[in-house]
Amino acid sequence: MTLYVVKRLLQFIPTIFCISLMMFVILNVLPGDATTMSGGMKRQLDAKTAENMKKQLGLDKPLHIRYLHYIKGLVKGDLGKSYLRSESVNDLIAQRLKPTIQVSLAALLIAVGFGIPLGFVSALKQGTWMDTLSMVGAVSGVSIPQFWLGLILMYVFSLLLGWLPPQGYGGGSLVNLIMPAFTLGVGYMALIARTTRAAVIEVLSEDYIRTARSKGLSEWIVNRRHVFGNTMILILTTVGLQFGSLVGQTVIIEKLFSWPGIGSLLVDSIFQRDIPVTQGCVLVIIGVFLIVNLVIDLMYVIIDPRIQYK
């Protein structure tokens, strides 16, 4: 088991290497660089200043030298220096990581906390109005674009009702967290609800459920002891993969709600061609994705006795 974890962690290295290379090439062949974008699209630096800046940032060196330089830092855990800000990328990300993790975990909590029970109720009350209602809700949840939902929520709860602050981190207070987390989590919740429903229906048709009923157990016990665990096995992968991409989706939500996380940092850095920051953000998001996947795989070992890693 430990060996397996070590092996999996070692596999991260080539993955991260490939992604860093791809990203480096793509970002550097994009038109425009930090000297032309730093002041926004409109204001151009004069030629001399731009030249100096390029020299200072090392942008005058050929691409492969720059990559080698970058990878050298990466090995040591140094993500480089921002072109435009005074802080190192490591510091920038360290400041921004917490809000992103907060909003992602809150979204996960909402999605799992509501999605799984909804899916269960739907499956157990198959064909009733409760099923129809929650599945209509789930389809809507999957289909609604996040930025639109976010705007509507802002309009209703901030402008009309004045219950929640429309934007900002507010020092991490709960009222500020509610709307971004909900907006981020709603599609995820809908997906989990649908996956859970399908999984429960599948599990209910299994022979061992019939066996459990033939023992005289009540429906509640059958569901709790026999349906639940087997359903979890079926939905765990979806929950994990989606959580990974959720962290990626924070890009939209954070921009919309002025949430000071990795996502908004990423968007800003792209517009400013602050390549080291962009790379740093993407690598962190990918790192989270990889770790979540590993955790999910390890959770299988806990739930399912048939799975063992060597």
Next chain:
Amino acid sequence: MNILEIKNLKTQFHVLDGVAHAVNNVSLSMEKGEVLGVVGESGSGKSVTALSLMGLVRPPGRVVSGEILFDGTDLRTLSEKQMQDVRGNRISMIFQEPMTSLNPLLKIRDQISEMVMRHNSISKKDSYDYCVEMLGKVQIPYPEKRAKEYPHQLSGGMRQRIMIAMALSCNPEILIADEPTTALDVTIQAQVIDLMLNLKEQYDTGILMITHDLGVIAEIAQKVVVMYAGQVVETGTVYEIFDNPKHPYTKALLDSVPKLGKRSKAERKRLREIKGIVPDLFTLGAHCNFYERCPDADEACKRIIPDLIEYENGSSVRCIKFQGRNA
């Protein structure tokens, strides 16, 4: 005394295509401690009869009418809660598929003990000990060790023995065995059957043995019910059914079984298949269900739905051509 008496049981499946008459007016009875064999092809309604008896028919299926008298009480009048007290405790069931009939996530001892604890006031620890004892009774080697294992660590034969141990753990009055040997190797089949018979002697449990394997029936049953297309077509003692079958379907069924020891040229007979297929349960016509496949059918059979005629105590046949026991 009859421990079980099913009268005019009808179970139907209401689906988009219409109504499937899976069990159509089935009546049968079983004495205490007796082995009753139920035979028939796939789709003849054997399993659905068993599930109806257990109260485990799930939608879109529904028991529509009839009585299921168990020890004098009609099980159909019981509430779900009362039925749960019967299930596993007084009537228990073994299923066809040992590979999928156990929950893959729970240890063997937990799967047995949850049933023992449901029906008896017994501590968890005692129920574990009892579980090991039961596993020993069904001849599982190293029962202490096996009890702590998961289903995937055991072979099919072993899992079926565990199902038997589980089904007998509350000392039921009736054990329903739905094709318990079908998914097993022939050698394992014999072991499982021997085991069931031994335990039956020990516990005086009545067994409702559902199978399409006539060999199994010949070996263990005292009485036989032959089912076809959701109906009982013939009942009788095992000797009557095997030596002097009355219904053309029973005859055809017996002719389709290879006989051991009949391989010399003189004695060898060509095996006869039953031509055609089981009729569609959605569109049963107003004639004998076996009409299309029956070698003896004539015009009269096309016009009449035959009744089950009892010609002797406990023996009956559903055929208009039947004239009397020695005809």
